[in-house]
Amino acid sequence: MKKVIMGNHAVSWGAQLSRVEVISAYPITPQTQVVEELSEMCAQGTLAARFIPVESEHSAMAACIGASAAGVRTFTATSSQGLALMHELLHWASLGRHPIVMANINRALGPGWNIWTDQNDSLSQRDTGWMQFYCENNQEVLDTTIQAFKLAERVDLPAMIILDAFFLSHTSEPVDIPSAETVDSFLPQREAKVKLDVSDPRAFNGLVRPDSYTEMRKDQHDAMERALSALEEVEVEWEQLTGRRYGAVEAYRADDAELLLVTSGTITSTARHVVNECRDRGDAIGLVKMKAFRPFPTAEIRKVLKGVKRVAVLDRNISPGHGGIFAEEIRAALYDVPLDDRPTIFGYVLGLGGRDVTPPVIEEIITEARAAKGPKREDLWVGVTS
Amino acid sequence: MSQKRHSASPDGEPPVVAMSDTSTLENKTGSWKYIRPIYRDQVAPCNATCPVGIDIEGFMNFLREREREEACKLVLRENPIPAITGRVCDHPCEKACHRRRLDQGLAVHAVERMMGDLILADLPDILLVTRPEKIGVVGSGPAGLACAYHLARLGFEVTILEAAAEAGGMLRLGIPEFRLPRRVLDRQIEWLKALGIEFRLNARIGDTVPWDDLGEFDAVFVATGAHRGRGMGIEGETGPGFRSGLEFLKEVNAGGRPDVGKQVVVVGGGNTAIDCARTALRLGADALVLYRRTRNEMPAIAQEVDEAEREGVRFTFLAAPVAVNRAEQVLESIECVRMELGPPDESGRRRPVPLEDDRFTLQADTVLTAIGEVAEFDYLPDDVEADGASVVVTLLGGTSSTVVFAGGDMVEQPRSVAYALGSGKRAAIGIDDYFWNRGEEEPEAADWDSFRFADGNLSMARWYGDDPIPRSAPNNRVVRPEDVNLNHFVPVPRHEDRELSGEASAAGFDEVNAGVAEQDAMDEANRCFNCGVCNGCELCMLFCPDVAITRGKNGERFHVDMSYCKGCGVCAEECPRGAIVMTREGL
């Protein structure tokens, strides 16, 4: 069934189809429609879940942790400041190995107040042990929401579905909504491997001493690595049911490209359009879309970027004092590639706080990256007059 | 830890999280302690105070546990006549009771009386004679009855020789019917006879029975009491209108109804004095008690004094007679001198000092003197040593004559039913000990300490060595007030005796005090703190922060797991009854 829905509702529909059992959330622009829709579904009985309208994002995540620890499928959504407030518990959820799924609507952090998109909120949570999937369109949002539960419950790690504020969250697009039967066959009710259970009483998260803590961390890390192959299997299964597949990394018209753009989120769609025009002109420009940021698809990135001369990474984020975060991660991933095959990385920082990244902006970047001998700096700020 | 426990989790396996798979029992936290608790029973103050040596705390606990039969058995270990002592004993135990610090002392007498009446409801089986020796007991007052009873239980063949026509001694002669109904006393004697004790009545030693006739017995216990009234030492006290109070009581108790005139003055402050006044009242006279000290110093049982007052007996304190006025050989009045209390005398009471100039006159048709009695024992052979008014005895009632034992009012001890019973019991132990260890010296008094509750009277249960109460490492010390944790008790009013109104009681010789109802007596037993003896209340178990205390096995009430007890001492501090101590022992 096709419906024209906004990105936030794609999240809600994905959660509903996943038959989440406990939802706990706190409102923040631009996430609100996600939970409004879900609370409506709960109220109407179209979703048999308990909705806990908590008093903060911190408590939202805490309630999800409690519910997940008790063995049920759990969901929340937030954005920006809310995600930052959750920070402590993002660690708790992951190291406690709770397969919570959360939608984060990318929104810039204050101050000053800014409700528009950029990725600094989610990327700030890089080391919390959450899987992070950046979505390009509403269909992907819905599909990824459903896939995230399957993946999270398989590797016992929480997952974050990330979409751009307004560009996706409030933008309506046609979305093919799979049937409940389809999703049910893909994602049966959660059966927790361990949980709070009075018939098998155990304590969770007690004091772990130096002689044991590292092993727990290693298992968390291993699970994250396993998640890459698990994601592939999940996608194969989803493709069989729906015909749709995204990949941790998508290479688009990348063959023999002299310059590859690397994007994530909605910039990808704009870049696709520009790449199409370039290719139509005969310019060997290609695109690499990064969907998975954690786990980081190191092998795939190496595979698609190895031997390419120039790579322009478009970062809608900034790690102050270092540079665009995707660019830095990609640089690190390519360090082991022999020098001859190692591309020159142009790291562009752009679109912060919701500033539009239009086709001309990307065209300009292409022009500059093709012409320059090399990047003047690690961080190339776009559209900023210094 | 534990790479072993942490095998990395492949798909489908549980993740490696900090999930418990064992308890904290592997932490032997008991190693932290430097002191440890020991369940160490102590002695309840009532037990230590009882002149009879009854395990009062023990029977109260049996009653609390609804073990009525066991409670009665425990009383009968030490006291043959609880129905009587429940009525007439002055119960020093009640004054020692720690419960007085919370509300009122336990009404031990009421509970004892209830049990005594229960016991008398059925006659007992005859006791088997298991010993070859025959014992003669001279006198059937409380001392004689106690000695005979305990000897019979020890397996001796016992014969009581009683000078009077009926058994009971002072219980029958000296205590008025309205305090001790004859049916109770008669039933008690019947009960003792049923055990197999032989009573020979009208057998007055040195008179109808020569002393040498006692040669048929292997040992003799004499307890013939103190019967001759003491004089006041004033001129005219032997003339008309003057009587010994005890003689007066004996006459009335035997059914006589002498004419005492309209106004009776009783001189004295003991139970005999009060009994005389109340009896005189019942004969239609006005009765006035003249006592040289104040009410506080009166040796009489306070409850009896209250009853007397309620019945209409009047009291004049701080005064004593000094002269007698007669006209034509008929008593008219006595002249009295007022007293004041000076410094304490050897009894600890303040000595009365006469105010010579302050005199007054009391009209009197009869004056009854009740200032004490003197023992008479001329019938004893010369080798039984006496010290003035008393026969000299050892702790176990032994006299200077090998097989002659003595007790009751004729030996030096407070004159009460309870002390008499206690001395009879000690002599029974003395006789038993004598026949077990014939020819050996009687051990020193201190050697008997393990047979007493603290410094109380000897305990038959301990003499037999079959105390039915399991005791944990008892230290035979009386529970101190600070050992009792009052916080674990709630105030419950004492069950008071049901008594006739003053008017009704003064009208005749019916028993004034009806005791308490059976259920009330059971409830009263619940008021007992069980001082010093663990009664399994489980507060120690509950308060132990370390779950180290569990119900014990094999007779042990509680078990402290020293592997986990951290030695905090909360159990000992909170024990309501001082039955746990903290010690370094064993560490």
Added chain:
Amino acid sequence: MSQTMIGEQIPQEELVTSGHLACPGCAGAMAMRMVLKGLGPQTIVVMPACCWTIIAGPWPQSSLKVPLYHTAFETAGAVASGVKAALEVRGDSETTVMAWAGDGGTFDIGLQALSGAAERNEDFLYCCYDNEAYMNTGIQRSSSTPAGAWTTTTPSNHPEAHPKKDILAILAAHRIPYAATASVAFPVDLVEKVQKAKAIRGTRFLHILAPCPPGWKYSDESTVEMARMAVHNRTFPLVEVEDGRRWRFTVDHPGGSVEPYLRKQGRFRHLTDEDIAAVQAEVDDRWALFERRVKVGT
């Protein structure tokens, strides 16, 4: 019955194991034992950071025989909400969820989550065992620390200046169905309150005073005595509040001077007679407030 025979009044079931890591004489350990006796084995415990984080034993141990979820300091109210929601959604309406937090996790850092849960009337029992400071971290003041007390962050020349926060009134103001104080010195009262709370649906709050030998500086054996004195002298009255309106005293509070209670504790050693008079005035004032509440409701 004039004496306490515990076996007849409190369930025998023991859901705490020996070998836990509480200090000797810990009232927090006693309190957990008593509360779990009241709740029984069909209970899930949610525990934020507090002394009990340690007492429960290091991984892979647990000193509880019921499931236990250790969670972050400020989250007890929210995590308990989540656990209960999960049980409900899977059809388990019988299991009791019990949050077990110290005073820091309740009065201070956890108050927001607790308030949120209480306002939503989440169906769990929240127990605060209150030792009146951050004891696990080494005796730092909390908003539960009473005026005049020494702690390592309120040294004796500059002791705690503010009276203890009235947490019960705060919870009662949420109009939750049941809120009460309890004391380890009154175990029957405590367990009865737990059992009463267990039978009620919605947010239930139990505030248990938990004297702490190392933190209050008194000798180990006096823990129950301290708890009892606090009730008797009205420092910590035992009350319950139904629906935030009906206040009731549940034991007698004879009153009397707070001085013996304060003098027994090293943390008050520096107090002058005037200081003690001030504490007394504060206690009297609060008692009057309690009496008004009992009389007229809130």
